[in-house]
Amino acid sequence: MFPARVETMLRPVIKRFSPYFALLKKVKGRFLAGIGAGFLFAVASGFGMPFVVEKVFPVIFGQVQSILDVRQALVEKSDEKTADAMLEEAFPGKLAQAHKLEIFSAQVAEYVGKEKAPVTILFGACLFLPIAFLVRGAAGFLNVYWTTQCGLEVLKDIQQRVFEKLQRLPLGFFSGRKTGDLISRVMGDTQMLQMVVTTVANDIVKQPLTLVSALGYLGYKSYQSRESFFLLLCLLSIPICVLPIRIIGKKLMLRAAVMQATQGDNTAVLGETLGAAREIRAFNLEDLMAGRFLAGLGRWTKLHLKVVKYRFLAPPAIEFVSAVVVSAALFYGARQNFSLEAFLPLVLALYMCYDPMKKLGEVHNRLKQGSVSLDRLEEILDAPESTPEPVSPVTLSTVQGAITFHAVNFSYGDAPALRDISVEIPAGQIVALVGPSGAGKTTFASMDPRFYDPVEGSIQLDGVDLRELRKKDLRDHITLVPQEAVLFSGSIEENIRLGKTSASPEQIREAARQANAGDFILQQPQGYDTPVGERGAQLSGGQKQRISIARAFLRDAPVLILD
Ligand SMILES: Nc1ncnc2c1ncn2[C@@H]1O[C@H](COP(=O)(O)OP(=O)(O)OP(=O)(O)O)[C@@H](O)[C@H]1O
Numbered sequence: 107m108f109p110a111r112v113e114t115m116l117r118p119v120i121k122r123f124s125p126y127f128a129l130l131k132k133v134k135g136r137f138l139a140g141i142g143a144g145f146l147f148a149v150a151s152g153f154g155m156p157f158v159v160e161k162v163f164p165v166i167f168g169q170v171q172s173i174l175d176v177r178q179a180l181v182e183k184s185d186e187k188t189a190d191a192m193l194e195e196a197f198p199g200k201l202a203q204a205h206k207l208e209i210f211s212a213q214v215a216e217y218v219g220k221e222k223a224p225v226t227i228l229f230g231a232c233l234f235l236p237i238a239f240l241v242r243g244a245a246g247f248l249n250v251y252w253t254t255q256c257g258l259e260v261l262k263d264i265q266q267r268v269f270e271k272l273q274r275l276p277l278g279f280f281s282g283r284k285t286g287d288l289i290s291r292v293m294g295d296t297q298m299l300q301m302v303v304t305t306v307a308n309d310i311v312k313q314p315l316t317l318v319s320a321l322g323y324l325g326y327k328s329y330q331s332r333e334s335f336f337l338l339l340c341l342l343s344i345p346i347c348v349l350p351i352r353i354i355g356k357k358l359m360l361r362a363a364v365m366q367a368t369q370g371d372n373t374a375v376l377g378e379t380l381g382a383a384r385e386i387r388a389f390n391l392e393d394l395m396a397g398r399f400l401a402g403l404g405r406w407t408k409l410h411l412k413v414v415k416y417r418f419l420a421p422p423a424i425e426f427v428s429a430v431v432v433s434a435a436l437f438y439g440a441r442q443n444f445s446l447e448a449f450l451p452l453v454l455a456l457y458m459c460y461d462p463m464k465k466l467g468e469v470h471n472r473l474k475q476g477s478v479s480l481d482r483l484e485e486i487l488d489a490p491e492s493t494p495e496p497v498s499p500v501t502l503s504t505v506q507g508a509i510t511f512h513a514v515n516f517s518y519g520d521a522p523a524l525r526d527i528s529v530e531i532p533a534g535q536i537v538a539l540v541g542p543s544g545a546g547k548t549t550f551a552s553m554d555p556r557f558y559d560p561v562e563g564s565i566q567l568d569g570v571d572l573r574e575l576r577k578k579d580l581r582d583h584i585t586l587v588p589q590e591a592v593l594f595s596g597s598i599e600e601n602i603r604l605g606k607t608s609a610s611p612e613q614i615r616e617a618a619r620q621a622n623a624g625d626f627i628l629q630q631p632q633g634y635d636t637p638v639g640e641r642g643a644q645l646s647g648g649q650k651q652r653i654s655i656a657r658a659f660l661r662d663a664p665v666l667i668l669d
């Protein structure tokens with residue numbers, strides 16, 4: 107069967123997303139309610155509207171009453187049986203409907219009196235339309251609201267997952283990447299994934315069901331009579347629709363990949379420019395940076411238009427195919443002298459096959475576009491954590507702080523940064539490392555808190571290999587003051603407190619005094635409560651350095667490294 111073809115096309119793409127659909131489990135009830143509302147919406151629009159037109163309008167316009175009048179006239183000329191037979195042939199089903207209404211009006215007349223009965227029925231009939239719209243509108247709203255709510259929940263989970271993963275990744279992961287691109291992955295690509303999960307989950311149930319039921323209707327009709335022509339038409343044209351969807355989907359995926367990457371580049375340029383406001387002014391680089399940003403924007407606009415082009419090309423292509431097929435059906439129907447009443451439902455069912463095809467084509471394209479974002483996210487989510495945690499960690503009760511390097515070799519890339527280093531630093535000793543720029547001092551310091559693991563050799567703390575300690579425990583024992591002091595936005599006190607979150611204000615002031623920072627802090631307008639600005643922009647380089655040293659003193663770890 108052809109719907110199976112559609113399914114085989116979608117299945118591999120959906121499979122990639124399935125772990126993320128699993129995130130919907132948490133909001134299962136709400137999501138099912140949303141889909142239920144979608145069903146109600148579909149029924150109200152696909153069935154409710156035609157129902158109102160078919161059943162209620164004849165009552166409102168008195169067609170039912172006039173049939174009874176015609177019957178009366180016929181009965182007078184012949185007998186009841188002949189009259190009924192004639193009417194049934196001319197207007198099939200209408201007579202039964204009229205009788206039902208007759209009985210119904212008699213019942214209504216009992217309550218409101220014979221005079222008011224027609225008005226009451228008319229009023230009741232007129233109520234159907236607003237009620238149908240009310241149900242349809244409310245269901246449509248709830249459908250969108252609930253599925254969006256679930257989608258946002260999924261978005262939150264994915265963003266949190268990526269964020270936490272980024273915290274666990276080794277430093278090496280970041281050195282080859284642009285921060286801006288990573289930001290655009292966490293904020294932008296996750297949103298794409300959220301859109302895929304909700305809209306797709308919503309359509310993947312609704313649309314095939316409509317397709318199958320419309321095909322079922324056509325199949326049933328062709329089994330009953332000779333209208334199998336319609337079913338055949340529909341079945342033959344489905345592969346014609348699937349083909350453009352596939353081709354367009356492939357093109358879309360390529361463009362979407364470049365588009366998302368360009369978005370990342372643009373965020374990176376913006377981030378770098380904002381982070382280096384002083385340097386850009388000093389070197390008169392404003393125009394250069396603006397040019398770079400504009401070029402990026404231009405590239406992105408072009409690619410976005412291409413993506414839009416491919417994404418919105420599939421529906422009109424399918425509509426065109428369906429128009430051709432419906433025309434063929436019209437041609438055939440006219441030649442066969444079909445009555446309008448027999449013909450309309452068939453054409454409607456035919457059309458009902460194309461609408462889901464169109465929607466599923468969109469779903470397919472969205473999945474393609476979404477899988478590009480998924481690639482970008484999985485680059486983060488599946489990145490190896492190259493300094494793994496030990497399986498059975500050793501816990502040190504008291505740490506002396508003796509550090510030993512045993513024939514350590516390390517390289518960032520191909521060129522070695524540390525070659526055959528063996529050092530023994532006993533606990534309680536102060537050791538200074540001297541060497542030219544690029545000699546490897548920072549690298550040496552980074553090995554102790556396990557920012558990197560040695561390629562060969564081993565490092566020990568109090569005789570225990572660092573790889574046998576939990577990273578969190580190890581870093582509790584070692585304090586590293588980096589070459590460039592890094593402050594977070596917040597007050598001076600908050601920045602020092604990061605060394606030990608449980609510290610009392612007195613301990614913080616003592617640590618600041620030890621770091622020679624006490625005096626300048628008290629001269630600040632708000633003392634310890636003075637905000638430092640983003641990355642400490644409101645302080646001098648030396649002041650930042652001292653706050654960062656105070657933070658390290660507060661920590662009071664057995665091993666202190668000043669880079
Ligand atoms: N993240 C990195 N990726 C690749 N190579 C790196 C990285 N960090 C440092 N290097 C290289 O490793 C070598 C040692 O660098 P390191 O930062 O340890 O030097 P340093 O002695 O601290 O220098 P400085 O006195 O200038 O701070 C240098 O050749 C440098 O180019």
Ligand SMILES: [Mg+2]
Nearest residue numbers: 547548589669
């Ligand atoms: Mg250094």
